[in-house]
Amino acid sequence: MGTLKDRIAADLTAAMKARDQVRLDTLRSAISGFTYKRSEAGRDLSDADELAVVVRLVKQRGDSLAEFERAGRSELAEKERLERAILSEYLPQQKSEDEVRAEVRAAIGELPEASRTHGAAMKAAMSRLKGVADGNLVRRVVEEELRA
Numbered sequence: 505m506g507t508l509k510d511r512i513a514a515d516l517t518a519a520m521k522a523r524d525q526v527r528l529d530t531l532r533s534a535i536s537g538f539t540y541k542r543s544e545a546g547r548d549l550s551d552a553d554e555l556a557v558v559v560r561l562v563k564q565r566g567d568s569l570a571e572f573e574r575a576g577r578s579e580l581a582e583k584e585r586l587e588r589a590i591l592s593e594y595l596p597q598q599k600s601e602d603e604v605r606a607e608v609r610a611a612i613g614e615l616p617e618a619s620r621t622h623g624a625a626m627k628a629a630m631s632r633l634k635g636v637a638d639g640n641l642v643r644r645v646v647e648e649e650l651r652a
Contacts, residue, residue, distance in 0.1 A: 508554040508594055509538050530587045534594075537561055555595070555635050562591045563639070599637045601645070607632045608645045625650060 512534050519527040537557040542549050549557075565588035572581035592598075599607070611628035612620060625646045633642055 507551060508558065509535070509549070512538075512594060526583070526586050527590055530590045533587075534558060534561060534591065558591055558594050559635055562588055562595065565591065566638075596636050599633065601641060604633060604637045604641055605645050605649070607637075608642065608649050612646075612649055620650065622646065622650060 512531050516528065516531040516535065519531060534557065537560070538549060538554060541553060541557050545553065565584045569581050569584040569588060572578075572584060608625070608629045611632055612625050615624055615628060626643065629642050629646055630639065
């Protein structure tokens with residue numbers, strides 16, 4: 505159907521027609537993110553750049569959700585939860601914890617024994633899992649695998 509941005513723009517139009525305000529606001533924030541990233545990069549965005557924008561927006565919603573829940577602001581937490589779900593629809597199928605663990609083990613296995621630090625393991629794992637696994641899950645699995 506074209507680029508991720510094209511899909512989001514088409515869905516934005518549909519949300520406008522359906523008067524779905526939450527979806528409309530969420531998709532507008534994605535389009536705004538693309539525009540900002542394009543001006544920052546000074547060039548047209550690649551598919552990977554567009555995916556990175558959506559991943560960042562999903563992560564921001566998750567972080568805000570956790571903060572609102574800690575603060576007892578359930579109405580704001582629910583809004584963030586809805587927006588995160590909408591944006592997640594545009595991400596590739598996320599890997600399960602078992603799939604993430606297998607990738608992390610492979611990434612750590614490729615590192616020389618002397619350089620199996622948390623930072624090196626995270627860098628190697630995230631290069632394999634960028635966009636298909638939550639960074640917090642990857643971090644937790646890396647920590648568990650390095651302790652094992």
